[in-house]
Amino acid sequence: MPELLRAAFAAPMTPDQPPLLQDAAVVIEDGEILAVGSYGRLRALHSGPVRDLGDVTLAPATFNSHVHLEMTHLLGRTVAGQGFVPWVTSLVAQPLYELDPASIRGALLRMEQRGVAFLADISTRNAAAVGGILASSGLGFASFAEVIGVETPADPDALLPRVGEVEGSGRGVMSVAGHALYSTSGERLRAAKDVCRRRGLPFSLHLAEHADEDEILLTGRNAFLDLLKARGYITGYTAPKQRPVPLAHQLGLLDEDTLLVHCVTVSDEDIRCIAASKASVCLCPRSNEYIGVGQAPALKLLKAGVNVCLGTDGLCSNTDLDPYGEVAWLLAHNSELDLVQALALITTNPARCFSRGVPLAGRLGCLAPGRLARFSVVPQAVLDVCPHR
Ligand SMILES: [Zn+2]
Incomplete structure (x- = not known):
């Protein structure tokens, strides 16, 4: 069953998405990304458990x-x-x-x-x-x-x-x-x-x-x-x-x-x-x-x-x-x-x-359908230097 990851921000690193998604979601299943977008839109399309990561900026691994x-x-x-x-x-x-x-x-x-x-x-x-x-x-x-x-x-x-x-x-x-x-x-x-x-x-x-x-x-x-x-x-x-x-x-x-x-x-x-x-x-x-x-x-x-x-x-x-x-x-x-x-x-x-x-390496690098569900969270030390909110 797909799982939704929810985060305050996400940096998908793909040209077809905004640089920073606010109230973002990533749908994953079997170690792969199925969809990336706003939480509101993806929650309506996908059932399954939600893992709310809270006030973090999610990025690719x-x-x-x-x-x-x-x-x-x-x-x-x-x-x-x-x-x-x-x-x-x-x-x-x-x-x-x-x-x-x-x-x-x-x-x-x-x-x-x-x-x-x-x-x-x-x-x-x-x-x-x-x-x-x-x-x-x-x-x-x-x-x-x-x-x-x-x-x-x-x-x-x-x-x-x-x-x-x-x-x-x-x-x-x-x-x-x-x-x-x-x-x-x-x-x-x-x-x-x-x-x-x-x-x-x-x-x-x-x-x-x-x-x-x-x-x-x-x-x-x-x-x-x-x-x-x-x-x-x-x-x-x-x-x-x-x-x-x-x-x-x-x-x-x-x-x-x-x-x-x-x-x-x-x-x-x-x-x-x-x-x-x-x-x-x-x-x-x-x-x-x-x-x-x-x-x-x-x-x-x-x-x-x-x-x-x-x-x-x-x-x-x-x-x-x-x-x-x-x-x-x-x-x-x-x-x-x-x-x-x-x-x-x-x-x-x-x-x-x-x-x-x-x-x-070609299955990493951005948050997009078909890529591996591998993530990082932008550390506070980085956000302190370069806040985006
Ligand atoms: Zn060296």
Whole structure:
């Protein structure tokens, strides 16, 4: 029997509905949405029990488009606000890749309780294990194995972990991500992107995160590069003498299945290049603030028509994994942005980005007939920044 959910407000995130429905109802049955509209109209059309959620703003379940579950155990163990080199110095002094499955499962449960339905995870050393944990959660996912280094793989397909639980879950995929243009050779990145392209999978890359990245690529002289060399992460580096976005474009890494993470140091010309490529961008404003690298030009990216998503990054550079924290940050720092525009960055936009490679993502992202009955409630911390009543 159908059930009616009633809420003071709902943000359906579809063009055929008002941005915010007042005294809203969503009719659900067997885990799917049957109808969305005003409570008065839908109550007359549908019998069945009513669950009145009260004075809340109901929204689609959310996407966290960039997280490092592998580093969940590092919460509070890195220095904040001093720039990239002090942060990464404190990070690499930690037991980086000592996976803690119990803390990951706890983090996933907290995300699900806050209305997250999908996440994109990056793991450097533990992708298969994290993929297995995600497969046993209730979330949709893209579990990326991150490639790093200079070795050109003899068999590029070996970059993609095969994880039986993921293949059997029907809720997610394993895929391949590049770490960054300075830490991963162009050939290795091209091989990784090629694996994704042949298999119709999403690809992810940290890009233009901080000024050190620009300097490493342009000059090859930089304190962060010296640190990476001293730690053995990089050997024999030759600067390509190009900025991040033009280099990624030249390597053929930009297309509509690529998610570019951070994009803090992008120029207007870079933004035009990203928009023309149809690549999506994932902003991580609280992580950028935590590390102290500056902020991406969010409004410029949106005005250029870029498909912008939001991610929390890992708990090594954030305090929680709830993408509503990124929404609250963006709204507090961009008075031109309204609530529904900000909600798109954690609902419809990531659904568009991931749905080609992960079918389940296409069943999330908005409140409309046929979509999954997965919801979030806009937290008071967001409404405090951006009230709509
Ligand atoms: Zn990251």
